[in-house]
Amino acid sequence: MTLNGSEILVKVLLEEGVDTVFGYPGGCVLNIYDELYKSSDKIRHIMTAHEQGAAHAADGYARATGRTGVCIATSGPGATNLVTGLATAYMDSVPMVAITGNVPNSLIGRDSFQEVYITGITMPITKHNFFVNDVNQLADTLRRAFEIAHTGRFGPVHVDITKDVTAALCEYTPPTAEKKAQKPVEYDNLEEIAEVINSAERPFVYCGGGIRLSGAEEEVQRLIAKADIPASYTLMAAGVLGYGDRNNLGLLGMHGMYSGNKAIFNSDVMIALGTRFSDRVALNGKNFCKNSKIIHIDIAKSEIGKNVPCEYSVNGDIKDVLTKLLPLIKEQKREKWHADIDEWKKHDHVPVDVPEDSHELKPHQIIRETCKMAGEDAIYVTDVGQHQMWAAQYISHVKPNSFLTSGGLGTMGYGYGAAIGATIATEGTRPVIHFTGDGSFHMNLNEACTAVSYNVPVITVIMNNQVLGMVHQWQQFFYGRRFSSSEPERATNYKAVAEGFGAKGYHCETLAEYKAALAEALKANGPVWIECLIDRFENVYPMIPGGKTVEDTIINNPEEAGK
Amino acid sequence: MNEKHYLILLVENNAGVLTRISSLFCQRGFNIDTLTVASTDNPNISRITVSCFGDETVYEQIMSQTEKLIETKQVISIEPEHAVLRELLLVKVETDSDNVDEVVRTAAHHHFRIVDSHKGYMVLETSGSPEKIERMLALLKPFKIVEMCRTGATALEKGKVNYDLDN
Ligand SMILES: Cc1ncc(C[n+]2csc(CCOP(=O)(O)OP(=O)(O)O)c2C)c(N)n1
Ligand SMILES: [Mg+2]
Numbered sequence: 001m002t003l004n005g006s007e008i009l010v011k012v013l014l015e016e017g018v019d020t021v022f023g024y025p026g027g028c029v030l031n032i033y034d035e036l037y038k039s040s041d042k043i044r045h046i047m048t049a050h051e052q053g054a055a056h057a058a059d060g061y062a063r064a065t066g067r068t069g070v071c072i073a074t075s076g077p078g079a080t081n082l083v084t085g086l087a088t089a090y091m092d093s094v095p096m097v098a099i100t101g102n103v104p105n106s107l108i109g110r111d112s113f114q115e116v117y118i119t120g121i122t123m124p125i126t127k128h129n130f131f132v133n134d135v136n137q138l139a140d141t142l143r144r145a146f147e148i149a150h151t152g153r154f155g156p157v158h159v160d161i162t163k164d165v166t167a168a169l170c171e172y173t174p175p176t177a178e179k180k181a182q183k184p185v186e187y188d189n190l191e192e193i194a195e196v197i198n199s200a201e202r203p204f205v206y207c208g209g210g211i212r213l214s215g216a217e218e219e220v221q222r223l224i225a226k227a228d229i230p231a232s233y234t235l236m237a238a239g240v241l242g243y244g245d246r247n248n249l250g251l252l253g254m255h256g257m258y259s260g261n262k263a264i265f266n267s268d269v270m271i272a273l274g275t276r277f278s279d280r281v282a283l284n285g286k287n288f289c290k291n292s293k294i295i296h297i298d299i300a301k302s303e304i305g306k307n308v309p310c311e312y313s314v315n316g317d318i319k320d321v322l323t324k325l326l327p328l329i330k331e332q333k334r335e336k337w338h339a340d341i342d343e344w345k346k347h348d349h350v351p352v353d354v355p356e357d358s359h360e361l362k363p364h365q366i367i368r369e370t371c372k373m374a375g376e377d378a379i380y381v382t383d384v385g386q387h388q389m390w391a392a393q394y395i396s397h398v399k400p401n402s403f404l405t406s407g408g409l410g411t412m413g414y415g416y417g418a419a420i421g422a423t424i425a426t427e428g429t430r431p432v433i434h435f436t437g438d439g440s441f442h443m444n445l446n447e448a449c450t451a452v453s454y455n456v457p458v459i460t461v462i463m464n465n466q467v468l469g470m471v472h473q474w475q476q477f478f479y480g481r482r483f484s485s486s487e488p489e490r491a492t493n494y495k496a497v498a499e500g501f502g503a504k505g506y507h508c509e510t511l512a513e514y515k516a517a518l519a520e521a522l523k524a525n526g527p528v529w530i531e532c533l534i535d536r537f538e539n540v541y542p543m544i545p546g547g548k549t550v551e552d553t554i555i556n557n558p559e560e561a562g563k
Numbered sequence: 564m565n566e567k568h569y570l571i572l573l574v575e576n577n578a579g580v581l582t583r584i585s586s587l588f589c590q591r592g593f594n595i596d597t598l599t600v601a602s603t604d605n606p607n608i609s610r611i612t613v614s615c616f617g618d619e620t621v622y623e624q625i626m627s628q629t630e631k632l633i634e635t636k637q638v639i640s641i642e643p644e645h646a647v648l649r650e651l652l653l654v655k656v657e658t659d660s661d662n663v664d665e666v667v668r669t670a671a672h673h674h675f676r677i678v679d680s681h682k683g684y685m686v687l688e689t690s691g692s693p694e695k696i697e698r699m700l701a702l703l704k705p706f707k708i709v710e711m712c713r714t715g716a717t718a719l720e721k722g723k724v725n726y727d728l729d730n
Pocket of ligand 1: 383384385386387388410411412413436437438439440441463465467468469470471
């Protein structure tokens with residue numbers, strides 16, 4: 001069957017089971033868009049306000065479903081607008097395929113109108129990228145892109161296609177080769193590792209985002225229950241441990257629980273699962289848990305020993321490794337170890353509740369009420385800053401793939417696009433709550449128009465502390481309260497702006513008002529913004545300053561900083 | 564310890580693969596000392612020999628980060644004593660009627676090839692292990708070197724080797 005490049009592109013998207021793409025049209029992708037128009041009964045195209053929004057939406061789609069997200073942009077500025085979205089997805093190992101058009105073959109390399117050497121730009125922020133200037137290569141390249149995005153350690157793949165290719169004809173052959181069956185993997189040190197865990201006195205499980213990507217939540221929980229091992233999670237692994245489980249010591253790292261940070265520091269054996277020992281957890285790489293034997297299990301060989309050296313390592317899929325490890329693990333109880341931890345728990349930061357009608361709205365209460373009202377099924381998406389940390393600390397239930405946050409890159413402006421992508425991916429069957437800050441939201445709130453166009457019922461909770469809170473907190477603690485450019489004194493009327501976009505808006509100053517607004521929002525069938533006024537000196541506690549250890553934790557008083 | 568290490572990378576012979584590899588080295592802060600690249604008897608495969616400095620952990624990171632690239636087929640770490648390492652040296656020395664005989668004598672004695680002689684300039688060539696190249700260069704110290712270039716090491720492991728290019 002002879003088809004043109006754009007038809008082939010759509011064929012391959014269908015082969016790969018793609019039902020939705022996010023994007024923005026332009027000159028070099030006109031042929032592709034023409035074909036998308038003709039195939040709109042099979043593939044839904046969501047046009048965002050900005051290509052960055054499309055990239056984050058594809059990312060949100062992928063994180064919420066586990067399937068590969070797809071976004072499309074035109075050459076030049078369209079393509080460069082994807083860059084932050086690709087870098088965000090790359091840092092968090094999100095499976096994505098980004099397709100860009102480029103100028104016709106004859107104009108490549110001539111600084112033509114809207115020509116950018118985009119594969120040169122995306123090379124270090126994608127798992128792999130391709131430049132296609134021959135239609136005969138198109139189908140297989142696209143297939144390979146989908147395969148790469150969704151195998152091993154997931155990641156975004158970028159395919160740049162010249163305009164000629166999108167029009168040129170070639171013979172289309174449906175995929176023939178059966179997908180290669182994965183060779184079963186053997187691990188030669190599991191018995192040794194099991195022995196180390198079985199004979200440990202103070203073991204600890206350090207949970208990373210790889211657990212989510214591997215779908216190994218259940219195996220991890222079984223390990224923790226069977227061997228009675230306390231555990232904490234990184235930002236990327238929020239939701240992999242059962243809430244209310246005694247062994248779940250909460251968030252780890254810079255803004256993690258004191259007791260959890262203390263426990264990992266005092267452990268004799270640490271089992272690190274699907275994590276890269278980032279500097280937000282191993283704040284001081286050299287001294288991080290230097291007294292504990294580290295067992296590192298990760299699918300990426302390059303992560304093993306990268307930031308922190310380990311005694312034992314297994315390079316493999318966590319679910320597979322744990323399934324084989326579990327039978328070797330001895331069932332036991334560790335009361336003595338728990339007693340130590342219970343002692344540390346007494347020093348954990350406990351936020352103070354205020355009455356419902358108090359005009360001092362508290363972030364932890366907003367989040368708790370949201371969890372209660374949105375129910376077990378909700379998907380939570382955050383932007384970046386204090387509100388993100390509060391969300392990670394206080395959300396009291398999360399299903400797998402339901403806490404979407406930019407962990408590695410920390411991209412302000414990630415949230416709205418991602419929340420739209422997640423809502424569309426789940427067809428509005430699950431409440432989607434987007435916690436954002438006044439700073440982050442201003443970056444991409446223009447996506448409200450997308451949410452309105454497609455009737456996307458995203459609930460955006462704006463924690464408006466009128467400051468770039470996370471920056472403000474550092475300036476308060478470490479820069480003598482010189483609040484350089486963190487108190488922008490914006491005069492935005494969120495309710496009016498929401499209405500201006502055609503969305504619904506609420507302004508809340510008490511918890512009672514918030515609950516009433518949220519109750520209405522949960523019933524709405526389009527986007528809603530709920531602005532909550534928060535004190536600008538509301539800080540994230542506890543905090544371990546960068547480069548320091550748990551012994552330097554600031555529990556709840558800025559005076560403790562710099563001691 | 565900052566030791567010199569040698570690596571062989573077998574990579575897909577695609578446009579841009581060298582950029583990808585050098586960009587990766589640069590991004591990760593790995594110090595490349597030399598790098599040679601050319602296609603092989605298998606037209607789909609290019610072979611790159613890299614020498615770099617770094618301690619053992621840096622070196623292991625270089626290996627695994629390079630392995631992570633989609634176009635990398637295999638990364639082989641080589642021990643100089645189990646491999647044949649060779650590089651090519653070209654040196655241009657200035658000659659005049661006073662020293663030309665001395666240059667020719669030195670070249671003959673130490674097995675340099677005189678590959679060009681042109682109005683007061685002579686180009687000498689030699690090849691050998693990187694250590695030998697250092698020694699050979701030192702022998703030319705007495706003369707006025709106006710230009711020189713060396714290729715950097717390229718290497719083959721001794722004896723039977725197992726390549727796994729299917730993945
Ligand atoms: C795109 C981008 N620019 C700058 C930063 C640095 N940064 C991190 S948190 C933060 C403040 C965020 O403010 P806001 O969204 O209001 O959240 P808050 O901390 O007040 O909850 C800034 C500027 C970033 N992470 N991302
Ligand atoms: Mg703020």
